[in-house]
Amino acid sequence: MRYLTSGESHGPQLTTIIEGLPAGMPLHDTDINNELARRQKGYGRGRRMQIEKDTVEIVGGIRHGYTLGSPVGLVVENNDWKHWTKIMGQEPLAPNEEDEVKRKVTRPRPGHADLNGAIKYGHRDMRNVLERSSARETTVRVAAGAVAKKLLKELGINIASHVTEIGGVASSVKAYDSLENLKEITENSPVRCLDPEAEKKMMNAIDEAKQQGDSIGGVVEVIAEGMPSGVGSYVHYDRKLDAKLASAIMSINAFKGVEIGIGFEAASKPGSEVHDEILWTEERGYYRRTNRLGGLEGGMTTGMPIIVRGVMKPIPTLYKPLQSVDIETKEPFTASIERSDSCAVPAAAVVAENVVAWELASAIVEQFYSDRFETLKELVEQQRTFAREF
Ligand SMILES: Cc1cc2nc3c(=O)[nH]c(=O)nc-3n(C[C@H](O)[C@H](O)[C@H](O)COP(=O)(O)O)c2cc1C
Numbered sequence: 001m002r003y004l005t006s007g008e009s010h011g012p013q014l015t016t017i018i019e020g021l022p023a024g025m026p027l028h029d030t031d032i033n034n035e036l037a038r039r040q041k042g043y044g045r046g047r048r049m050q051i052e053k054d055t056v057e058i059v060g061g062i063r064h065g066y067t068l069g070s071p072v073g074l075v076v077e078n079n080d081w082k083h084w085t086k087i088m089g090q091e092p093l094a095p096n097e098e099d100e101v102k103r104k105v106t107r108p109r110p111g112h113a114d115l116n117g118a119i120k121y122g123h124r125d126m127r128n129v130l131e132r133s134s135a136r137e138t139t140v141r142v143a144a145g146a147v148a149k150k151l152l153k154e155l156g157i158n159i160a161s162h163v164t165e166i167g168g169v170a171s172s173v174k175a176y177d178s179l180e181n182l183k184e185i186t187e188n189s190p191v192r193c194l195d196p197e198a199e200k201k202m203m204n205a206i207d208e209a210k211q212q213g214d215s216i217g218g219v220v221e222v223i224a225e226g227m228p229s230g231v232g233s234y235v236h237y238d239r240k241l242d243a244k245l246a247s248a249i250m251s252i253n254a255f256k257g258v259e260i261g262i263g264f265e266a267a268s269k270p271g272s273e274v275h276d277e278i279l280w281t282e283e284r285g286y287y288r289r290t291n292r293l294g295g296l297e298g299g300m301t302t303g304m305p306i307i308v309r310g311v312m313k314p315i316p317t318l319y320k321p322l323q324s325v326d327i328e329t330k331e332p333f334t335a336s337i338e339r340s341d342s343c344a345v346p347a348a349a350v351v352a353e354n355v356v357a358w359e360l361a362s363a364i365v366e367q368f369y370s371d372r373f374e375t376l377k378e379l380v381e382q383q384r385t386f387a388r389e390f
């Protein structure tokens with residue numbers, strides 16, 4: 001499966017076209033809208049989230065609640081567009097038009113795509129860069145992810161996420177009873193954290209950063225249960241599922257690192273404390289005593305839960321001045337005032353969950369391909385039986 005997205009942050013809409021979904025899979029706009037609403041929540045976001053109320057319009061590929069096998073087209077409108085029609089519209093502006101002169105962005109923010117994007121594409125107005133490099137685009141990535149999540153759910157694969165750290169405050173809750181329980185707690189937490197003590201401290205850290213005109217980052221963890229074993233491959237670099245998951249996480253705006261299972265902790269531990277012992281029972285087939293490798297060995301699923309973490313750097317747009325250079329005057333300046341989030345880690349957890357869902361669903365569709373969803377479902381079930389009886 002593949003998808004592309006189009007659209008600018010303050011343009012009329014964001015669009016995605018998803019190709020390769022089998023026919024006959026149930027899909028409703030509510031499946032997608034639930035995920036879009038989850039992405040909009042989260043403590044620490046700026047005023048833009050009050051303007052937007054993201055809802056999807058299905059414009060192709062679905063009829064009466066089922067996929068047709070044709071490309072699925074999804075559209076999410078930007079409510080903010082109505083305030084930007086002149087600046088972001090299609091009518092050319094006269095070179096001396098006051099609006100253009102006033103609004104041209106010539107002051108690159110350290111840590112954002114502004115300067116590199118301007119140099120790469122030759123834009124003297126860095127709005128042409130920031131409009132697309134903005135994480136507003138993650139709205140339709142979540143829409144595509146919601147479709148993938150629906151496919152996984154139909155196959156008995158359950159996926160969730162939580163925030164494990166914000167601004168140096170770490171959650172001390174590592175265990176959870178079930179993913180359903182984890183979901184319930186995180187949906188009711190403003191920072192999507194399992195630890196109520198840490199939650200308060202995280203919110204304080206966000207308030208403090210905001211007060212100081214600063215921003216903070218954090219760590220999110222995604223867990224997927226129910227993947228059949230043997231999905232992905234070791235035979236070629238671009239078929240390894242762990243590599244695809246790492247790439248998906250790194251593609252999220254502001255994400256700077258990925259861990260699978262215990263991740264970087266593995267560097268300081270002996271092999272006997274890293275590798276997961278293999279056990280077998282008639283009922284379960286093969287399974288691992290522990291899951292330190294996060295459900296992936298040799299680029300393939302082990303059948304244990306998939307565990308992927310990602311680290312998000314602090315938001316680059318700051319009210320607190322950082323030095324930069326105006327590309328027109330070449331003069332240094334130290335203030336960059338744009339409306340901005342002070343922490344988007346809770347929202348990014350939802351994005352991470354959805355990009356992981358996309359990769360898992362893609363790997364399944366690739367491996368058990370059928371144009372008909374019912375057949376794909378049977379093939380996945382056959383794989384589970386085969387692995388259990390192997
Ligand atoms: C959900 C989300 C919201 C974000 N909000 C902002 C924001 O309000 N202001 C900002 O400067 N960056 C924000 N970012 C981060 C920038 O989009 C990101 O730093 C930028 O695209 C540059 O890419 P890079 O950090 O991956 O190099 C956000 C990221 C995510 C995932």
Ligand SMILES: C=C(O[C@@H]1CC(C(=O)O)=C[C@@H](OP(=O)(O)O)[C@H]1O)C(=O)O
Pocket residue numbers: 009046047048049052133134135136139253338339340341
């Ligand atoms: C719009 C979203 O996030 C935006 C991501 C973003 C950035 O630079 O990445 C900058 C901000 O945009 P604005 O300047 O319009 O407030 C965020 O609000 C969203 O997540 O839907």
